Amino acid sequence: MIYLDNAATTMMKPPCMVDAVTKALTTMGNASRGAHETSLSASRVIFHARKTIAELFNCKRTDHVIFTSNATEALNIAIRGAIKPDSHVITTVLEHNSVLRPLYLMEKEKGISLSFVNCDDKGNVDAADFENLIDDKTSAIVCTHASNLTGNVVDVKKVGEIANRHGLLFIVDASQTAGVLPIDMEDMNIDILCFTGHKGLMGPQGTGGMCIREGVEVETFKCGGSGVHSYDKEQPRDYPTRLEAGTLNSHGIVGLSASVGFIKETGVENIKAREEMLALRFYNGIKNIDGIKIYSDVEAATHTGVVAINIKDYDSGAVADTLATDYGIAVRAGAHCAPKMHEALGTVVQGAVRFSFSYYSKEEEADAAIAAVREIANE
Amino acid sequence: MIYLDNAATTMMKPPCMVDAVTKALTTMGNASRGAHETSLSASRVIFHARKTIAELFNCKRTDHVIFTSNATEALNIAIRGAIKPDSHVITTVLEHNSVLRPLYLMEKEKGISLSFVNCDDKGNVDAADFENLIDDKTSAIVCTHASNLTGNVVDVKKVGEIANRHGLLFIVDASQTAGVLPIDMEDMNIDILCFTGHKGLMGPQGTGGMCIREGVEVETFKCGGSGVHSYDKEQPRDYPTRLEAGTLNSHGIVGLSASVGFIKETGVENIKAREEMLALRFYNGIKNIDGIKIYSDVEAATHTGVVAINIKDYDSGAVADTLATDYGIAVRAGAHCAPKMHEALGTVVQGAVRFSFSYYSKEEEADAAIAAVREIANE
Incomplete structure (x- = not known):
């Protein structure tokens, strides 16, 4: 997984x-x-x-x-x-x-x-x-x-x-x-x-x-x-x-x-650099895919390892299920206990699919996630 | 220990x-x-x-x-x-x-x-x-x-x-x-x-x-x-x-x-029986030693694995220290966060030395505690 x-x-x-x-x-x-x-x-x-x-x-x-x-x-x-x-x-x-x-x-x-x-x-x-x-x-x-x-x-x-x-x-x-x-x-x-x-x-x-x-x-x-x-x-x-x-x-x-x-x-700076790198790698891999909406400002000077997206108008929970079932990728979907943020982003109904990397995440894992998102978007 | x-x-x-x-x-x-x-x-x-x-x-x-x-x-x-x-x-x-x-x-x-x-x-x-x-x-x-x-x-x-x-x-x-x-x-x-x-x-x-x-x-x-x-x-x-x-x-x-x-x-009944047996073994071993005051009603029909005592007018903390240092026996002394109980027992100043057994405690450990209490009381 x-x-x-x-x-x-x-x-x-x-x-x-x-x-x-x-x-x-x-x-x-x-x-x-x-x-x-x-x-x-x-x-x-x-x-x-x-x-x-x-x-x-x-x-x-x-x-x-x-x-x-x-x-x-x-x-x-x-x-x-x-x-x-x-x-x-x-x-x-x-x-x-x-x-x-x-x-x-x-x-x-x-x-x-x-x-x-x-x-x-x-x-x-x-x-x-x-x-x-x-x-x-x-x-x-x-x-x-x-x-x-x-x-x-x-x-x-x-x-x-x-x-x-x-x-x-x-x-x-x-x-x-x-x-x-x-x-x-x-x-x-x-x-x-x-x-x-x-x-x-x-x-x-x-x-x-x-x-x-x-x-x-x-x-x-x-x-x-x-x-x-x-x-x-x-x-x-x-x-x-x-x-x-x-x-x-x-x-x-x-x-x-x-x-x-x-x-x-x-070193926190090294952990930060690694998580930012992984998030950016994932972001760059998906940003030009048709039908992808990205909610995270990954290009900002500082960012955590989190990238929240939606694919077309697909329900975020359904996308997370597909990722888990067909690709073995664990992410979180839905409302994320942050109601006002969803209101601001206009994702109250759809929720959002959140990919989040840690210091221990691997480049290949980010790449596998990119490939999965591309396939789901192109279906 | x-x-x-x-x-x-x-x-x-x-x-x-x-x-x-x-x-x-x-x-x-x-x-x-x-x-x-x-x-x-x-x-x-x-x-x-x-x-x-x-x-x-x-x-x-x-x-x-x-x-x-x-x-x-x-x-x-x-x-x-x-x-x-x-x-x-x-x-x-x-x-x-x-x-x-x-x-x-x-x-x-x-x-x-x-x-x-x-x-x-x-x-x-x-x-x-x-x-x-x-x-x-x-x-x-x-x-x-x-x-x-x-x-x-x-x-x-x-x-x-x-x-x-x-x-x-x-x-x-x-x-x-x-x-x-x-x-x-x-x-x-x-x-x-x-x-x-x-x-x-x-x-x-x-x-x-x-x-x-x-x-x-x-x-x-x-x-x-x-x-x-x-x-x-x-x-x-x-x-x-x-x-x-x-x-x-x-x-x-x-x-x-x-x-x-x-x-x-x-089986809780088996755990209860074992703790009661160990407490009773310890109690029977110390009850006739001169200068021992026992606060626990260990002979009651039901009792936990706890036996609280004092030795003569010795400060309970000092007794616990001696038990730890000279005998390698870990007990608790002092006030036990139960102020009204100490008031009722008249142990506000002296505190009490609490021996407490678990299912995993051994008979030899109870016996070692008995021997230690006897030595301290006879000093």
């Missing part, structure tokens, strides 16, 4: 990641829940994971790296725990439901108002548009680093500069970019960076987290056992315990730590 | 569990996020996991098995999503902070009032005491199945019968008992059963969940991508999607599914 659904989850993982999880499954105690060696070594592993992730994203505080079960949980915690009630929030039409639904909930329950930065006909947002939407009540910008549907990248450095200049909280959803594009929280003025572990970071499913800048307050989401301050009625206030309750997914985190180590050794 | 901290996390796992996770890490797509084989097989694996867990606990609805990252998350969802604001709730002094802190939060933010069932001098609660605390405003009982500190078991069948007779919501924390004691939601009248995957169920850390009885309403806790109904502004209402947002920990869940399969093959 040719797996080109890496924007949903990467399937090829660094061997060191798999080894780390396998070993931990039979040797690891419960972090922060004991003073014997297995528990202590689990605690050290978790600390090391925080450290390596803090370094990857230039988060100045290792103890402000919070582990969650996925990016969705991190975004729920960030949006619902850090945005001021009754304020105005700016976001974009590119967002995934993991951003939109927590924002809609805040709209309904906490009285926030929302403005959306639109995209142009290539699916790109202009960072300057954020500034035009700022008013007296604006307190925050919540923005994806790249569209999960098109792979188009938002200039978060520019948006961060605007947020910083206006004293706004800046929350970034890096689900599609962590491990794939360079991210520097200080340089980009990011207050809260939310990431998942199982996509570009090539770790296990069930991992993810958030990095919080010094001085940024995020309220407790889940409460419970903390291993410290057991006699307090409330969750302890110190990060990371403030936002982590119960036993962590240490088996997963040790894997994430290993895969992040692999990424740092490999 | 002799690992006797299984109430924190089991470290010896069924080999089939480790194999399942290891295999999944390089072959599994994203469940419910595509129509190609890797995604479909991930969806099937998740469905099978729900089914096998529903069978273990006699939950009538496979789609009412919800996956969470741990029992704490399940308890947050259950307590904060199903208990009526401004009502009266009955719980016990045995509870872990994963029950207490969400209840305290509901007290503060949703106006609930709390009553606690006390324990006797053996650390046991009398099921009849729940009935005595019921008043006009009582809406729910939240109760652990067994104390994480003492291993003493609550007669949840009797409590469930009382809850049922008075029309009360009955939430059970099975963190210490799932996989160790028989649990039958129908027979025990349990409305919401919360469990963790990495203790008695012998699955990976980062897994857990809740089983919800037909007709019981639990509100959405996290919202985000659902893979279905992508154009709705709110999280879909159908279980399990109502309570699951974002990518599941499928790599962990496939392991949990395998270990639950192992438990069903082995």
Whole structure:
């Protein structure tokens, strides 16, 4: 099978990641829940994971790296725990439901108002548009680093500069970019960076987290056992315990730590270059085929490994089925949990067929996908 | 090392569990996020996991098995999503902070009032005491199945019968008992059963969940991508999607599914018998040593594999350190996230040394622990 659904989850993982999880499954105690060696070594592993992730994203505080079960949980915690009630929030039409639904909930329950930065006909947002939407009540910008549907990248450095200049909280959803594009929280003025572990970071499913800048307050989401301050009625206030309750997914985190180590050794710039090359190779192979509509701005200066297309007026789900059944190519079709993006692209009914490459994807796989698309289009 | 901290996390796992996770890490797509084989097989694996867990606990609805990252998350969802604001709730002094802190939060933010069932001098609660605390405003009982500190078991069948007779919501924390004691939601009248995957169920850390009885309403806790109904502004209402947002920990869940399969093959009754035997062996070996105070009612008809003790007036942390350093025995000391239980036992300052056995623990390990306790007590 040719797996080109890496924007949903990467399937090829660094061997060191798999080894780390396998070993931990039979040797690891419960972090922060004991003073014997297995528990202590689990605690050290978790600390090391925080450290390596803090370094990857230039988060100045290792103890402000919070582990969650996925990016969705991190975004729920960030949006619902850090945005001021009754304020105005700016976001974009590119967002995934993991951003939109927590924002809609805040709209309904906490009285926030929302403005959306639109995209142009290539699916790109202009960072300057954020500034035009700022008013007296604006307190925050919540923005994806790249569209999960098109792979188009938002200039978060520019948006961060605007947020910083206006004293706004800046929350970034890096689900599609962590491990794939360079991210520097200080340089980009990011207050809260939310990431998942199982996509570009090539770790296990069930991992993810958030990095919080010094001085940024995020309220407790889940409460419970903390291993410290057991006699307090409330969750302890110190990060990371403030936002982590119960036993962590240490088996997963040790894997994430290993895969992040692999990424740092490999170099994010090299991973980025490879994914861009593969996406561009695929794009160049299909762009002149009759009846192909491409939604991704693959020729932009920066792009992820995602190329979303449709073939004629064929239902995207039917195309994905044909790709899977007749060509053994795994892609994703349909609505991609990004309703406003589909509205902007006019693909609400048709959906879109998303090809997504990873660092481990091969040139031959891109070529096989090109040939398959050509055949389906010429049928 | 002799690992006797299984109430924190089991470290010896069924080999089939480790194999399942290891295999999944390089072959599994994203469940419910595509129509190609890797995604479909991930969806099937998740469905099978729900089914096998529903069978273990006699939950009538496979789609009412919800996956969470741990029992704490399940308890947050259950307590904060199903208990009526401004009502009266009955719980016990045995509870872990994963029950207490969400209840305290509901007290503060949703106006609930709390009553606690006390324990006797053996650390046991009398099921009849729940009935005595019921008043006009009582809406729910939240109760652990067994104390994480003492291993003493609550007669949840009797409590469930009382809850049922008075029309009360009955939430059970099975963190210490799932996989160790028989649990039958129908027979025990349990409305919401919360469990963790990495203790008695012998699955990976980062897994857990809740089983919800037909007709019981639990509100959405996290919202985000659902893979279905992508154009709705709110999280879909159908279980399990109502309570699951974002990518599941499928790599962990496939392991949990395998270990639950192992438990069903082995038989919960056999696991229970083995843990009780080991706890009793240890208990009988130490009970007559001078200066030993035992907090667990190990001679009760039903007990988990937990025995909590203190030696003279020695600080429990110091004893645990000695056990780890001089004897290579891993136990847990200190406060155990169960503040009211320590208050009831008078161990707030001293804490307690908790020995906890698993199905995989050996008789020689219990004997080595007995010898170590004797030496420390005789020093």
